[in-house]
């Protein structure tokens with residue numbers, strides 16, 4: 016108890032099987048078990064214990080290559096990800112193009128908690144416009160739900176996981192009710208300069224929103240709001256909240272947080288869910304299909320026990336896929352039967368269609384006013400303190416592209432790594448020896464970086480399907496990706512470049528390299544921002560979507576999706592807070608239907 020073996024999992028029939036333990040799976044299992052449902056979680060990756068495994072305090076000199084990124088560890092040696100990245104050994108995928116403009120890079124994690132162990136923790140609410148984009152400009156699809164459907168769940172998730180931020184009342188950038196947000200950290204000096212430069216251009220900068228505890232959670236008041244009428248759940252979460260420490264502003268969140276001061280599924284969702292006694296978890300359990308009973312309903316899932324390579328089958332009254340958007344699609348497409356020859360829940364032919372990422376483009380600059388500062392600590396919360404939400408809603412007709420982007424920016428001094436003073440030649444003219452040391456001290460911490468994160472409109476050319484030939488090392492057919500940006504996205508990337516160059520100049524700084532005016536060159540390849548959503552979109556019509564508004568598949572009534580796969584659009588806001596809010600909403604619906612004996 017409660018991490019069990021694959022064999023043990025086959026002995027009991029559960030209320031719900033949840034596939035995947037990341038943001039979607041973690042939230043689903045939390046909500047279901049807190050309300051008494053018996054849940055089996057199947058996770059393809061290995062067990063991971065953040066307390067004993069997180070390299071929070073190690074310094075670069077203790078790591079190979081001083082901790083620099085490699086092919087196996089793209090985000091550096093100490094990155095929390097184990098067994099994951101752009102490539103997972105033995106688990107390939109097929110790209111139909113290697114060209115930057117037609118390539119989709121698929122980032123996966125194979126560990127308990129999935130990508131939430133190292134994600135950026137940027138947690139922005141979608142606004143009302145983001146659920147009805149088609150109604151606003153005729154492109155893409157509307158969601159069958161609106162902001163008001165999700166707002167109470169955004170409130171709950173913010174209270175539960177702990178998100179800092181402020182209410183700025185800007186257009187399509189929702190405020191949170193009192194008691195939801197934690198106070199934001201103070202801006203760093205580089206943030207203040209960026210804010211000043213942005214202000215000159217009429218660009219707003221406001222407090223960032225990230226899932227980091229800047230103070231202890233409100234364990235006295237929040238539990239009753241999270242679980243009204245459920246004293247057992249309230250007690251579990253009140254106790255658990257007191258065991259989470261506040262951030263001490265010193266270590267990189269990407270390595271994970273053993274003191275539980277930021278959100279990762281392994282430190283926030285799974286411990287209270289396990290404390291209910293209702294959750295069993297099997298790690299190293301690679302699900303390859305959803306099985307169907309004679310009644311046409313999901314009977315359970317088939318999975319491979321990676322420790323023995325044996326095939327297993329677990330059963331439940333309902334199945335929830337939260338294996339990450341494209342993995343859930345893969346499971347659906349591989350679940351073929353006489354009744355569902357084209358894959359499960361695919362009567363619309365839309366499974367795998369409309370995969371989306373975020374539009375990304377970066378610019379860096381150097382700011383003389385940040386040179387030669389006295390030594391000082393400004394590690395902060397290891398992520399954005401301020402950011403710029405999209406500010407040009409009123410200018411939509413003039414821009415030449417639809418939708419918009421937000422700006423994640425930052426700068427300042429961090430613990431030096433291999434590349435801290437690399438590539439200074441454009442400033443120093445190529446100095447050596449003593450002069451180089453002086454230059455390194457002068458320029459250290461004087462750089463600022465801007466990353467645009469924009470909305471991609473779903474299109475017919477961006478989709479995945481099962482490759483007819485290639486299988487992974489478990490014998491499971493793999494995905495083949497097709498990708499294309501439209502001019503809305505490439506023009507947006509060019510706009511990002513121009514804007515960031517202008518802000519750097521307004522700060523009195525200089526752009527590193529040059530501003531790319533060709534958006535097709537400025538845009539990061541598909542998938543590289545790692546905000547993969549879509550592939551099983553929700554909708555109001557079973558002919559054009561895979562699930563209904565409850566993320567219940569139209570074709571199989573006890574099959575649900577709670578990762579990013581049902582997203583009908585991908586707003587500029589990073590997707591994970593919305594994945595969690597939606598997962599809570601869907602789990603509530605499953606509980607209600609179980610109470611009514613409809614599941």
Ligand SMILES: Cc1cc2nc3c(=O)[nH]c(=O)nc-3n(C[C@H](O)[C@H](O)[C@H](O)COP(=O)(O)OP(=O)(O)OC[C@H]3O[C@@H](n4cnc5c(N)ncnc54)[C@H](O)[C@@H]3O)c2cc1C
Pocket residue numbers: 034035036037038039040041057058059060090122123124125126127128129130131133134135136137138300301302303337338339340342346545546547577578579589590591592594
């Ligand atoms: C470097 C980086 C930075 C990011 N920064 C942000 C950010 O700041 N803000 C933001 O909103 N998002 C961010 N993201 C994206 C964020 O991590 C994802 O949106 C989020 O984790 C998605 O949750 P999920 O549950 O769908 O998938 P995951 O968190 O990936 O979890 C899926 C789980 O399912 C398991 N699984 C997969 N296939 C199977 C199978 N066949 N059987 C059983 N289990 C399976 C996986 O092993 C994994 O553990 C970032 C991601 C990365 C990598």
Ligand code: SF4
Pocket residue numbers: 227228261262263264265266267268269271272273274276277395396397
């Ligand atoms: S910065 Fe704060 S939240 Fe992030 S890892 Fe360090 S202590 Fe944890």
